[in-house]
Amino acid sequence: MSSLVAPIVYVLDDDPSVRVGLERLVRSIGLEVRSFPSAAEFLHHSRPDRPACLVVDVRMPGLSGLDLQDSLAGSGWRAPIIFITGYGTVPMSVRAMQAGAVNFLQKPFEDQELLDSIHVAIDRENEARAEKARKQEVERQLAMLTPRERQVFGLVVTGLPNKRIAGLLGTSEKTVKVHRARVMEKMQADSLAGLVQMAYRAGLQPAAA
């Protein structure tokens, strides 16, 4: 697991002994863990910007685990959720998985089951973060391009030849070549493919030719 920042596991269960047991288990694989007795308390608590995953009991007083899932999705705070339950039904588990849960475990579960799920969750989280970082990097680099260079970049990644680009922009092919070289340099790309990838990462849709 490669991570820039140490991940944290949040445990939400209304039963104190279950919380304690889970905390111990998670700590035993060297991860940091914080536990809360209810979803409300968790939402109240300020979350540091670290890779995180949630281990949530589906049935809790007040806001249930599934409702928390919906609420978090709505507020845009993404972290993978692992559901645990002492009393689960098939529709419940289907709903949870369809909403993007990592896993849905019945109590009492084997330690390996939970820990594997946590690993998957952390990996997923790290991957997401890395992806986000990469996007941000590309955006930062894009910001350094001049407007003309931006235009050239946008057209280059659609696969158009320089001649056509020059025609579209109303400038000479040579100028386009110069811009292109400067873009490649600024974006630190070593091939057209790389440039396209960056564009994709940044979320820019290539315009149709």
Next chain:
Amino acid sequence: MVPEVRSTAIGPVGPLSSAAATTQRVSVRLAVQGGLVLAVLAAGYFLGSILGLSLSFPGTHVSSIWPPNAVLLAALLLTPRRRWWVCLLAVLPAHLLAQGLMGLPWTAVLINFAGNAGDALLGALLICRLTPEPKRFDRLRTVILIMVFGGIVAPAVMSLVVAQMFAGIGMDGDSWLTWRLRLLTNSLAVFTLVPLILLAASKIRSRDWRIAWRRSLEAGALFAALVAVGFLVFVLPTAGSDQPALLYLPLPLLLWATLRFGVPGACLSMVTLIGLSMWGIVREQGPFVAQHPLANATALILFLNFTCGSHLILAALLSERRQMERDRRQGEALHGAVLTSLHDHVGVLGRDGVILEVNDAWRTFAHGSGGARMQPGVNYVEACRDVASRDGNDSAAQAVVGMEEVLSGKRQRFQMEYAWGPPPQVSWFELSVEGLRRPEGGAVVTHTDITSRKEAELEAQQQRRELAHLTRVAMLGELSGALAHELNQPLTAILSNAQAAQRLLARRPVDLAEVRDILQDIAKEDRRAGEVIQRLRAMLKKEEAKILPLDLNELVRDVLDLAHGDLITRNIALETRLEPRLPLLHGDRVQIQQVLLNLILNACESMSTTRQAGERRLTLVTGRDVDEGLRLSVIDRGTGIPADEMDRLFEPFFTTKEHGLGLGLPICRSIVTAHGGHLWASNNEDGGATFHLTLPLLNGQP
């Protein structure tokens, strides 16, 4: 075959006309009867007049006895006041005829009629005014009234009037003499004839025609003796004024007649004597011939009056006494018969506890069970005390205390149940001691055999227990999912802890302190799971109720542990407001928990359709109740109880649940009632319903 047409056939005019015909027939019969009576009255008056005249002293117009007024008086006493004019009218022709035969001038006839009628009327008026209804002519009081007012006062007054009237028309010389004689002859007639006629009338009315042969023989003998003696005294020539003592000879016979035959005996014997004495007078024999005829007459009549009067009073007195004796004996016989008829063993105790009398059932039972000495005369309380101390019998001891309290007046009633006999043939009895409300005190002790009732009670109790158990099991069955959840929590904790410990032990260095903590927690969690199982087991048991001191809040918490899972599953928020340091209550743990659990599950059920999560709230409140000890309220925010279901909530087999038996609430109520408390429901103002439960405190409770 032509069907008979009867006169009572139902037709358009049928029933009405037959009813009218019946009334007509009845009134015709009454009229005939009335006419007959009046005819008898008139005849009696007439004959009385003739008799009176024929019995007059020789040389005088004084008769020894004047029956007509007495006859009229008796008739008036027998008829209602509004018909008196009919009687007077009936005797008028008789009077006219009789007096006409005597050849008296019409003025005298009229004056006499006025006198006779007035006599009877005045007497009847006074007597009727002073006698309470209904008139009984063998009561002493009535007889005295008749004698005094009918026989003395009325004739005295009327005789005065008549004498004055005669003097007024110039007839009769010595008005005082007339007055005296008239008075005496009238009173004699009243004394002898009125009671006779009245008794005869009541005998006829009662239609009691029985004749006792022995008594008739005795009466015959008496009559013969009386005639013989009377003859001897009044008629034989030898008996004369030399031996006035002979007058006393008839008296023993008169006494015999009075004592044995009461008022009729006295009257009839007097009549006999009158007849005999008059016969003697006519032949100028007897003790009353020495002097001037008028003096003779007065002497005789006076003698007869006093004799008759005194015997009459005696007769009436005796008759009254005899009646009282008869009534008393009847009362006793009734009392005895009632006592004997009772199935229960009944004994009457005096104030000191001595048995006064017992009924047959008591005697039979005492004989059969070896308590033969529990007879009248034995001190029952002491006997019970002996049994109590000798056998260490608690019931007997209790009974002794209760009996003493009733006998001393401390309480009016004492009741207790007790068992008798060796098991398994145990009989149950109910002892009831009721104080006697009379100055001498005492009590009635009743033993009632309630074996069958008691057995039915015990069986019903057993069945109630089974039923409560059954519903308890069913309820816990409903909870099974929630209970699985409850057990899952500690199991999860245990597994996670154990597996964490395994991982810790694989590390170097081993964190033994942490491992120790983990093991401690594992043990704690295990015990927690064990408790859930234990609570479940306790509720599933079908034991007899164990009454112990209980803490209501502790019971609530235990039940909430069991129901906790269900609350979570149904997503119901729980709020508890348990007043701390509540006094203890007396009851069976399992049963009260059953009630609490039932109420909580019902509350959850009622909120299962409530959509909004925030509205699913269950509140439990405990505290003191002003009157009743402890109070618990289970408040939900469900749909509430519809008005038409409110009355039927606690009805057995009433349920709105698809799969419900409808026995939960009725059983809860019967459990609560058996504990001396109350269970009821009400709707909340802000929606939902509340079930209220009150239970009495430990102290001062059954």
